[in-house]
Amino acid sequence: MFWQGGFTFYSAVVIPIGSDTLGSHQEQGWITRRVTNYLNLAGAVTLVLWAWDIARTRDPAPWRRRLRWTLLALSALELGALVYLHPRLDEYLDLSALRITNRADFRSLHVWYLNTSTAQWVGSVLLAALTLAAWRSEDRAHAAKPPVE
Numbered sequence: 001m002f003w004q005g006g007f008t009f010y011s012a013v014v015i016p017i018g019s020d021t022l023g024s025h026q027e028q029g030w031i032t033r034r035v036t037n038y039l040n041l042a043g044a045v046t047l048v049l050w051a052w053d054i055a056r057t058r059d060p061a062p063w064r065r066r067l068r069w070t071l072l073a074l075s076a077l078e079l080g081a082l083v084y085l086h087p088r089l090d091e092y093l094d095l096s097a098l099r100i101t102n103r104a105d106f107r108s109l110h111v112w113y114l115n116t117s118t119a120q121w122v123g124s125v126l127l128a129a130l131t132l133a134a135w136r137s138e139d140r141a142h143a144a145k146p147p148v149e
Helices: 002-022 025-056 062-090 103-144
Strands: none
Touching: 002 025, 002 103, 025 062, 025 103, 062 103
16 A cells, blocks of 8 residues: 555645745756655565465465466566666656647657556456555454354
């Protein structure tokens, strides 16, 4: 939740306030350009930890375990796409003049980046809910076992 919570807070609070304070979304974008590197790094660490959790959790529901692995794989593919797209977006930026060199191409690629980020967020929220359900199910199965004497 650190990763997606950070994404949610940044998207819902920081970007609008930054855009308002700096005067435009483009001005805020110069900051977001650097922040997304950290969000993607947090995502990579999170996905490794999530894979470990899925492998270790003794979820009695095989369908949920398969769905968790599927969502994790999709999230990893989406993260790979974001990591690929980020430097492609940077190619359209003139950092010395703080301007976008080709607005139409940048916007098209940026829409892909935003849509991929949004899909990843949705999948991660679902994966988090499934993770909590798996933990709860594992706890219930463990509690139902008679104590070893």
